[in-house]
Amino acid sequence: MTAVPKLIASGLLVLCAAVHAAHEPKTYRAPRLPDGHADMQGIWKDSNLTPLERSPEFTNLVISAADAARLKSRYLLPAGGPNQPDDPGRGLEDRSIEHIRGELRSSQIVDPQDGRIPWNEAYKEKPDALRRAALNAFDNPEERSAFERCLASNNAPPMQPKPESNLYRFVQTPSTTVIVSEFVHDARIVPMNGMHSPAAVTSWLGDSVGWWERDTLVVETKYFAPNSAVRINTQYVFLVSPMTTVIERFTLVSADELNYVFIVTDPTFYTRSWTGETHLLRSNDKIYEFACHEGNYWMRDMLEAARDKDLKASSAMAPTNTK
Numbered sequence: 001m002t003a004v005p006k007l008i009a010s011g012l013l014v015l016c017a018a019v020h021a022a023h024e025p026k027t028y029r030a031p032r033l034p035d036g037h038a039d040m041q042g043i044w045k046d047s048n049l050t051p052l053e054r055s056p057e058f059t060n061l062v063i064s065a066a067d068a069a070r071l072k073s074r075y076l077l078p079a080g081g082p083n084q085p086d087d088p089g090r091g092l093e094d095r096s097i098e099h100i101r102g103e104l105r106s107s108q109i110v111d112p113q114d115g116r117i118p119w120n121e122a123y124k125e126k127p128d129a130l131r132r133a134a135l136n137a138f139d140n141p142e143e144r145s146a147f148e149r150c151l152a153s154n155n156a157p158p159m160q161p162k163p164e165s166n167l168y169r170f171v172q173t174p175s176t177t178v179i180v181s182e183f184v185h186d187a188r189i190v191p192m193n194g195m196h197s198p199a200a201v202t203s204w205l206g207d208s209v210g211w212w213e214r215d216t217l218v219v220e221t222k223y224f225a226p227n228s229a230v231r232i233n234t235q236y237v238f239l240v241s242p243m244t245t246v247i248e249r250f251t252l253v254s255a256d257e258l259n260y261v262f263i264v265t266d267p268t269f270y271t272r273s274w275t276g277e278t279h280l281l282r283s284n285d286k287i288y289e290f291a292c293h294e295g296n297y298w299m300r301d302m303l304e305a306a307r308d309k310d311l312k313a314s315s316a317m318a319p320t321n322t323k
Contacts (some may be wrong), residue, residue: 007101023126027141030252035174038215038252044280046159046166048098049075049223052236052276054107061105061115068097068104075235095157100279108276116270127237130230138306146197146228150292155181156205156277157221157246160236160260167287168280177210177217177285182287190219202242204228217250256282281301
């Protein structure tokens with residue numbers, strides 16, 4: 001081969017390599033903290049409306065845009081709806097079924113494949129029983145859920161979105177990661193030494209410890225308080241206990257997206273571990289005070305309404321004086 005054909009061949013090889021490199025997906029490299037770990041600091045928003053469990057109408061994890069729109073309309077209420085009697089001018093936060101790794105999904109749960117919580121035989125009827133009980137539990141404040149009593153936030157793992165106040169602030173030091181929730185203003189303090197407190201010490205948020213696996217922040221939480229066992233809202237019901245272990249994995253996949261994978265294990269309630277995947281999106285919003293105990297008027301309103309209902313029911317049952 002002469003020199004000119006060789007030069008042409010070499011040029012073609014360089015051109016092909018450049019074209020191939022241009023089409024290869026680039027791996028995101030997160031910004032670094034002084035200690036060399038990925039910098040996840042800032043404010044993040046959990047706005048993904050994808051339900052925790054898959055509805056029976058879907059058989060696949062990945063759904064179409066039309067299916068996602070139908071799911072969204074099912075879970076969102078208009079401003080001033082029945083869940084907001086105290087402030088009719090306040091609308092729900094802008095939320096939608098968001099793409100996770102390029103896919104619209106029918107559930108956060110990705111394992112088991114059916115997208116359902118794998119309850120064991122002893123507890124498989126528990127979700128419906130808890131929902132039924134919540135409709136009639138108005139004798140005293142202690143019967144209401146921890147969320148209604150302003151005792152629990154959405155910062156307890158695995159983190160799940162609420163209709164509003166879904167902001168989190170991540171603060172990192174070499175020895176500690178802190179995850180601050182706007183909702184009920186909890187701060188989850190995660191020592192990065194991987195060493196748990198004694199099992200006898202339980203708490204609402206559980207005992208969290210962390211470590212790094214390359215650029216992924218891994219958080220393991222155990223020892224949830226027995227009186228914080230029920231996690232319930234209109235979309236999901238699940239249980240935790242002092243025997244539960246939750247593994248969370250946070251990975252920056254872009255400057256504005258924090259992938260979030262969680263694994264729940266508890267042989268008391270579930271036949272196997274179950275895994276969910278969602279994400280947090282970077283937000284420019286500010287975290288404000290969430291004055292829950294200080295302004296929890298609806299608890300008194302609910303109990304007063306229940307007493308009024310009891311009075312009307314007893315009056316209807318009283319014998320009529322015919323004299």
